[in-house]
Amino acid sequence: MVKRYRRMSVEMKNVYIVGAAQTPPVRVSDKPVDELVMDAVYGALEDAGIAAEEVDGVITDLVYGPRAIPAQQVAANLGNPSMWTGGRSIGGAGIMSAPDLARQALESGLATVIVFYYGMDNGSRNGPYANHNRYQAKPYFERPYGFTGQPVYFAPWATRYLHTFPGAEAALEELALVCSENASRKGGAQRPARLTADEYRTAPVIATPLRLRDCCVISDGAGAIVMTTRDRARDCRTTPVKVLASTLVQPTVSPESVFTQYGDLLSLPGASEASRKAFSSAGLSPKDVSFAQIYDCFTISCLLQFEDLGFCGKGEAPDFIKSKGISFRGGLPINTHGGFLAYSYLLGVDHVVEAVRQFQGAAGKSQLENIEVGLISGLSMPDYGVLLLSKE
């Protein structure tokens, strides 16, 4: 048995997000991904009113990032190739926990103004499948049976949920309809037209029980946020957004085993732990959340997170969605810009940008009133991250 030592407790100092930007939602961009990244980075800096030469730290994804555009290249583009760089992985989980890495760098004096960026070209590469095909077991134990593609990975989870909690189909439909309505209000989404219940039910089946609109869009694009200390944040152009918590949980299940072997396929790995940690470090509970940007790669993965994040108990998400409401009209508004299901799929940096806009009061037609705390979740099987934001 390995001896475990108690960790020193570090007092959480708050990081502030002072700028954010996302490239326009599109399936296939006419720009290469490194250009998209720089567009997002410069956009976020402009939003903050911070000059490129003041940036002395860059964070990006360690797994997807280097293929898109390395942190050192962004650092060089900003005019300071010797700046501090840090990495987080993977995907959405890493994105939600990037502010925690920024906090560590800011607290220890390694940097004073940090840019996080995330860019991807899944649209140009016709989907995210190649990422999973890299796993060693896949060509031997999964692909020969046609177990390939993200909808196929999540479909057995949905089958299992609908078997265990009969009648949950209505909740999947509601998630698709709400995200679509939000996207149609927001404008500029990849799926701009408001989906009807009839269209949802008659859309082509992808992998039972998932139909087309249970599955997210595929995108080329990039997003970026600028983070700094409280003092510096006060002098920025925008209203600073306070990071209340930023957590990452990396469970010990391997990424190739997780989709078929994890638990009972009713709870996402790491999600409840990441949520507990986030709420505990912020001194809050799920009841305090005004709106949530939930990782909606599929309706089923979104549904599971209502439960895993602690908004309700296991099996209660369909009732929660129905009785409390998840649209902009009240209850717990989710994915205010339309989420992955309708707006864009940049693994959650797009969810963060929208949440920041909400607190800046700059969300346009999707703007909510009287918001206190926003939750953004990041799922990158098997990792999970939670970000809690508030106004100052």
Next chain:
Amino acid sequence: MKVLARGNTMGESMNGVEDSRMEYPAEYEPYFNLLIRGELGFPMCSQCGVFHWYPRNTCPACGSANIVWKSISPQGRLFSWTTVHRKLDSEYEADVPYVVGLVEFNDAPGIRLVSRIVNGDEHLRVGLELKPVFDTSRSKMPKVNFEPAVI
């Protein structure tokens, strides 16, 4: 690091069959050597007795490197499934629609095998009893599909 599947970790000859099949990573070899003989087996930790899947060099439950392969009764049970309608993989376009499921076994608790479920579209339900349909005829890679045990 890959080795040819021709080696056998079960300590028996493979009935003199000359094997020109695809290459497997070393830790996957026992699975395919069993499959070629129409048997199913999975890695189990000899320290703590827990099965794991997919094959690893150390036990995910206790960390021990003492992994043995246990041949099991291939009678299975359907845990979950999906019928794939969309052509997501160019190699299996001709098969659409097809059923791919997760199969559990009494003899190897805690693990699920990805497999095609054949001849049973109208019987699909959680818990459906299944029997194996071994496909070792191909020159490529041996496979095992499942069908309802009783129709």
